[in-house]
Amino acid sequence: MDQVVLRNVRKDFTTKLLGTVTAVENFNLNVAEGECFSFLGPSGCGKTTTLRMIAGFEDLSDGEIELCGKPVSIKAKNLYVPPEKRDLGMVFQAFAVWPHMNIFDNVAFPLKVRKVPRAEIKERVEKALKHCSLDGMEKEYPGNLSGGQQQRIALARAIVTNPKVMLLDEPLSNLDPKLRESMRFEIKKLQKEFGFTIIFVTHDQSEAMAISERMLVMDMGRQVQIGTPTELYNKPNSRFVHKFLGQSTFTNCVIEDGKAYAKGNLQQPIPLDPPKGCEHEMILATRPNQIDINHESGYESVVENRIFLTDYTEYQVKVGDALVQVQTPHRVEFSVGEKCYLRFPNAMWYPVEDEAAEAERNRRQLV
Amino acid sequence: MSQYTRKGVNKDMAALDGKHFGLDKVLTIICFVILFIIVLVPVAMIFYVTFISEGKFDTRLFTEVIADKGNIGAMWNTIKVALGATLIGTVMGVFFAWLVGRSDIPTKGFMKVMFDIPYMFPPFFGAMAWDLMLNRRSGYINKWIVSTFGVKRSPLNINSIWGIIFVECCYYFPFVYKQVVNAFERMDPTLEESARIAGASQGYVIRKITLPLVKPAISAGALLILTSSLAHFGVPGMLGFSAKIYTLPTKIYQLFYRTTGSFEGIREGSALSILLILVVVAALILQKYLLRAGSYDIIKGKATRPMLIKLRGAKVPLLILAYVILFIIVVMPLAMIILVGFLKAYGLPITLANMTLDNYKQVLFNNTMVADSIKNSIFLSFSAGIICMFLGVMVAYVIVKVKPKGAIVLELLSLLPYAIPGIVMAIGVILTWSGRFKVNLYNTIWIILVAYLARYLSFSMKSASASLQQVHPSLEEAARSCGASHFGSLKDITIPLIKPAMVAGFFLIFLPAMRELTTSVLLYGPNSRTLGVAIFSLRNDGYITTASALASIAILLIVILNSIVNAILKDRKKG
Numbered sequence: 001m002d003q004v005v006l007r008n009v010r011k012d013f014t015t016k017l018l019g020t021v022t023a024v025e026n027f028n029l030n031v032a033e034g035e036c037f038s039f040l041g042p043s044g045c046g047k048t049t050t051l052r053m054i055a056g057f058e059d060l061s062d063g064e065i066e067l068c069g070k071p072v073s074i075k076a077k078n079l080y081v082p083p084e085k086r087d088l089g090m091v092f093q094a095f096a097v098w099p100h101m102n103i104f105d106n107v108a109f110p111l112k113v114r115k116v117p118r119a120e121i122k123e124r125v126e127k128a129l130k131h132c133s134l135d136g137m138e139k140e141y142p143g144n145l146s147g148g149q150q151q152r153i154a155l156a157r158a159i160v161t162n163p164k165v166m167l168l169d170e171p172l173s174n175l176d177p178k179l180r181e182s183m184r185f186e187i188k189k190l191q192k193e194f195g196f197t198i199i200f201v202t203h204d205q206s207e208a209m210a211i212s213e214r215m216l217v218m219d220m221g222r223q224v225q226i227g228t229p230t231e232l233y234n235k236p237n238s239r240f241v242h243k244f245l246g247q248s249t250f251t252n253c254v255i256e257d258g259k260a261y262a263k264g265n266l267q268q269p270i271p272l273d274p275p276k277g278c279e280h281e282m283i284l285a286t287r288p289n290q291i292d293i294n295h296e297s298g299y300e301s302v303v304e305n306r307i308f309l310t311d312y313t314e315y316q317v318k319v320g321d322a323l324v325q326v327q328t329p330h331r332v333e334f335s336v337g338e339k340c341y342l343r344f345p346n347a348m349w350y351p352v353e354d355e356a357a358e359a360e361r362n363r364r365q366l367v
Numbered sequence: 368m369s370q371y372t373r374k375g376v377n378k379d380m381a382a383l384d385g386k387h388f389g390l391d392k393v394l395t396i397i398c399f400v401i402l403f404i405i406v407l408v409p410v411a412m413i414f415y416v417t418f419i420s421e422g423k424f425d426t427r428l429f430t431e432v433i434a435d436k437g438n439i440g441a442m443w444n445t446i447k448v449a450l451g452a453t454l455i456g457t458v459m460g461v462f463f464a465w466l467v468g469r470s471d472i473p474t475k476g477f478m479k480v481m482f483d484i485p486y487m488f489p490p491f492f493g494a495m496a497w498d499l500m501l502n503r504r505s506g507y508i509n510k511w512i513v514s515t516f517g518v519k520r521s522p523l524n525i526n527s528i529w530g531i532i533f534v535e536c537c538y539y540f541p542f543v544y545k546q547v548v549n550a551f552e553r554m555d556p557t558l559e560e561s562a563r564i565a566g567a568s569q570g571y572v573i574r575k576i577t578l579p580l581v582k583p584a585i586s587a588g589a590l591l592i593l594t595s596s597l598a599h600f601g602v603p604g605m606l607g608f609s610a611k612i613y614t615l616p617t618k619i620y621q622l623f624y625r626t627t628g629s630f631e632g633i634r635e636g637s638a639l640s641i642l643l644i645l646v647v648v649a650a651l652i653l654q655k656y657l658l659r660a661g662s663y664d665i666i667k668g669k670a671t672r673p674m675l676i677k678l679r680g681a682k683v684p685l686l687i688l689a690y691v692i693l694f695i696i697v698v699m700p701l702a703m704i705i706l707v708g709f710l711k712a713y714g715l716p717i718t719l720a721n722m723t724l725d726n727y728k729q730v731l732f733n734n735t736m737v738a739d740s741i742k743n744s745i746f747l748s749f750s751a752g753i754i755c756m757f758l759g760v761m762v763a764y765v766i767v768k769v770k771p772k773g774a775i776v777l778e779l780l781s782l783l784p785y786a787i788p789g790i791v792m793a794i795g796v797i798l799t800w801s802g803r804f805k806v807n808l809y810n811t812i813w814i815i816l817v818a819y820l821a822r823y824l825s826f827s828m829k830s831a832s833a834s835l836q837q838v839h840p841s842l843e844e845a846a847r848s849c850g851a852s853h854f855g856s857l858k859d860i861t862i863p864l865i866k867p868a869m870v871a872g873f874f875l876i877f878l879p880a881m882r883e884l885t886t887s888v889l890l891y892g893p894n895s896r897t898l899g900v901a902i903f904s905l906r907n908d909g910y911i912t913t914a915s916a917l918a919s920i921a922i923l924l925i926v927i928l929n930s931i932v933n934a935i936l937k938d939r940k941k942g
Contacts, residue, residue, distance in 0.1 A: 055560075055564060056563075057560055057563075082563070082568075082569075083560070083563040083564050084563050084564070084565070084566045084567055084568055085566075086564075087566075088564055089564070090560075090561060090564040092557040092560070092561060093557075094555055094557055096555065096557035096558050096560065096561040098558060098561075098562075098576060098580070099580070100579045100580060100582075109562065109565050109567070109575075110565035110566050113565060113566040113567045113571065114566055154561070157561070157565065158564075161565075161566070167564075
């Protein structure tokens with residue numbers, strides 16, 4: 001059964017500065033039980049707004065949301081279940097640990113609200129604290145603790161009620177990189193133990209790829225692509241997703257007679273067939289570590305620059321007007337000025353994106 | 368000697384200049400001398416004249432004074448009024464802060480402007496206005512009640528303990544309101560949201576999360592009301608005398624004038640002052656104790672829109688209630704003063720036929736005392752503001768950057784006036800500056816200026832020291848390494864960086880000094896009345912319409928000055 005279902009969800013905001021902005025539109029999603037699903041996108045893309053609609057902190061402008069088979073928000077019927085009745089666990093970016101309560105009281109809070117008997121509260125809080133490696137710290141106040149410890153309090157507080165669905169709103173981005181990795185691991189471990197469904201919001205692509213079974217890339221309030229991390233990395237459906245997941249090089253190409261030429265060099269075609277029936281201009285998208293640089297065959301050019309880095313060597317090679325980056329293992333050696341050939345095995349073709357979209361993206365970041 | 372240690376960078380720099388008296392040393396000495404003279408001596412003199420009689424230690428006067436029935440009564444009144452005002456003012460402040468900061472009540476912007484108004488005016492304006500309305504016999508509202516309901520006496524009487532508490536509340540509740548609304552607006556909303564997710568209802572969240580989190584702000588505001596009210600002179604001074612209700616500050620004033628400023632009167636006033644200081648210090652200790660537990664960081668996190676609580680059905684009743692209260696405490700008193708300022712005589716019905724401009728003519732053109740008082744107040748506020756601004760920076764610089772031995776003494780001295788009520792400071796200043804130390808400023812405007820310096824220096828000092836702490840030593844060091852002298856680096860780097868705080872410090876003094884009454888009411892001479900004193904004495908001498916006209920002019924003046932200040936400060940924030 002799907003634990004989280006969103007149908008045709010839309011959210012409009014009206015601000016004095018910008019007028020009405022559609023923060024999320026036509027949003028459809030099914031997240032299965034026990035799945036870890038990530039919302040990924042730049043700031044202002046609507047991922048947090050969507051999460052807050054699931055949590056019940058925002059009304060919908062249209063559409064409906066179901067949690068564990070029960071409808072919680074249906075705009076058409078004006079149905080709205082307040083956050084406290086949705087039985088969710090949630091962890092926030094800024095921890096949101098209550099500074100006026102000690103660790104025990106913080107974690108016990110959800111149980112006290114539910115009028116759980118005292119003995120049972122004690123037992124369950126201790127268990128939750130143990131799972132989050134906080135045992136023995138019950139009496140401490142959060143003010144004296146590190147960010148990592150505070151976030152573990154928040155986690156313990158979220159799991160103590162055994163929720164079916166856990167919402168994580170950029171829970172790792174206030175932590176330092178090392179801690180981030182270990183917390184990621186801890187969250188996965190807790191999920192295995194308790195079997196909850198996770199919806200994870202982040203703007204960090206590697207975090208999303210590491211943690212989730214499926215993920216969704218969002219841009220300007222729209223769902224751009226849903227899939228497994230591998231699918232999204234290898235077959236991005238748009239220039240935006242390509243750029244967002246990993247390093248990209250884009251080359252503007254002109255299509256003539258079924259052949260693609262890099263802009264600025266109309267003599268030598270790119271050794272790739274452009275998609276059929278495409279427009280006059282297209283963008284060739286590859287990743288620096290997927291370009292094959294060799295001495296034998298492909299697109300002929302000259303090495304302009306060579307940078308020796310710790311894990312790989314980077315060459316800069318002219319393709320038409322553009323300077324394309326190529327990353328290779330150290331053993332592939334070219335010198336500056338040497339003739340070389342390029343092949344583009346995993347290249348993708350995208351239409352040229354107009355600048356209006358970029359401008360809209362910037363405008364939305366102000367909201 | 369010139370060993371370079373991190374702690375004493377500045378001192379060693381001076382030594383490296385090859386001078387025995389570096390700039391820092393000179394500044395340090397100047398600060399000590401000035402604070403000693405303008406703050407410590409007056410306070411010490413109060414204790415000296417109380418406890419030293421004919422060269423011998425003698426507690427007789429003090430024990431006599433504190434055993435006096437009238438004085439004990441005054442002490443209880445002071446405490447009653449202060450506690451009442453604190454309690455009611457805090458409830459009002461929290462209620463309005465919640466309404467503005469957390470609910471979806473409409474017209475918040477306008478309400479915020481309204482809440483700033485009581486902040487601008489001195490409470491004794493309110494006392495005067497409410498006396499015009501609720502004086503038992505002659506108040507306009509009371510007369511209306513008597514004629515409408517046919518009762519013999521109106522149940523409302525502003526010349527009572529409750530009247531005094533009410534008026535002080537109207538002017539002091541913004542202390543709590545401002546602190547709490549600020550805390551509400553900066554509070555990380557996820558602290559409340561996580562409680563909702565945990566299963567708590569809205570009401571439960573308010574009780575268990577929201578209010579406990581802003582508790583430090585509430586108690587800080589409440590204690591500000593408590594200490595202000597304990598030291599307050601204006602309202603009991605306006606409302607209490609006719610009903611023979613005295614508080615410690617008004618008792619000191621009365622003692623001083625009954626003995627027409629004789630030394631015996633001053634001595635008795637001093638002893639009473641010590642009693643008042645003790646009460647205030649007790650309140651400050653209470654404050655330390657209560658605030659000890661709580662300053663938590665509630666403002667981290669990204670700025671999400673705080674979730675506003677939907678008032679739904681309660682919206683309209685609460686909106687009406689808020690505006691009724693605002694109308695009563697903000698609009699009515701000011702309107703009353705302005706209307707009475709136009710009346711031919713106090714007591715006449717307020718109709719157009721009874722209106723005249725004579726009072727204003729009288730005040731502005733015919734009465735030199737009044738015109739002088741306006742000039743005096745402007746002169747005093749301006750010079751106190753400017754002098755304190757520079758003194759404050761100097762003291763702050765010495766405390767924050769030079770850190771000489773005894774910096775803590777310097778800091779305590781500059782903050783001491785916070786604990787000393789204005790009327791007490793006035794007694795100390797009289798004792799110090801009326802010839803005892805070869806300087807006699809009594810009855811001149813200069814004695815008021817000296818008192819203002821002592822009272823207000825801490826304002827500018829705090830503002831400057833907060834800002835100086837932000838200036839990293841490396842900025843000055845960089846200037847030195849570029850070839851600037853010590854003085855040059857101060858002039859070109861440090862001072863420009865803290866200029867905004869200096870300007871703010873100036874206005875922090877200029878505005879309250881404009882409407883000051885408590886200190887100047889003991890210090891004024893025939894030619895050195897301040898605006899506050901002029902209104903106070905005109906009204907107490909029975910010239911009620913003239914006093915109202917002058918107060919109206921003061922209202923206008925204060926509004927204009929405040930708008931100018933706001934425009935300046937806002938402009939700078941943008942730039």
